[in-house]
Amino acid sequence: MSLPGSILIVNPFGIGDVLFTTPLIRAIRGAFPESRIGYLCNRRTESLLRGNPHLNELFVYERDEAVQLWQASRRRWFRYLTRFIREVRRARFDLVIDLSLGERYSFILLLLGARRRVGFNYRRRGRFLSAALSIDGYHDIHVVDYYRRLLRFLGIVMDDGELE
Numbered sequence: 001m002s003l004p005g006s007i008l009i010v011n012p013f014g015i016g017d018v019l020f021t022t023p024l025i026r027a028i029r030g031a032f033p034e035s036r037i038g039y040l041c042n043r044r045t046e047s048l049l050r051g052n053p054h055l056n057e058l059f060v061y062e063r064d065e066a067v068q069l070w071q072a073s074r075r076r077w078f079r080y081l082t083r084f085i086r087e088v089r090r091a092r093f094d095l096v097i098d099l100s101l102g103e104r105y106s107f108i109l110l111l112l113g114a115r116r117r118v119g120f121n122y123r124r125r126g127r128f129l130s131a132a133l134s135i136d137g138y139h140d141i142h143v144v145d146y147y148r149r150l151l152r153f154l155g156i157v158m159d160d161g162e163l164e
Contacts, residue, residue, distance in 0.1 A: 004094035018045040027158040029054035
């Protein structure tokens with residue numbers, strides 16, 4: 001894999017799910033020490049990630065806010081979404097690692113302009129990703145080990161699964 005100058009990790013879920021990504025974040029930083037690493041999270045997990053020494057920047061997307069705006073005013077929702085996409089797009093990420101398992105998120109990532117969008121193809125929801133590792137859910141092994149497999153798919157080795 002060529003050296004990405006900037007990497008965005010996408011995980012819009014809760015605290016436990018974000019904690020499970022900490023070995024992945026550390027492994028990416030170890031593989032690409034000079035790269036700028038961003039993380040797309042929600043408001044509940046922002047404070048947890050704010051102090052992570054392996055991340056350079058955070059982007060907060062609050063799905064509940066977007067849904068409320070959609071219900072109140074399509075115009076305000078559209079402004080919210082386009083403002084968010086513009087903000088992240090300006091960061092010009094070379095590689096996006098999508099952990100969302102969601103088609104909506106992978107479509108939004110397509111709009112960000114990153115050529116390399118990698119993640120899991122869960123229930124055929126990875127169609128907007130440029131490369132995907134097929135899974136049928138998180139069943140037989142720990143979530144961290146699924147992330148280990150995704151990193152191996154990218155040519156990155158995760159030494160340990162220690163959470164931070």
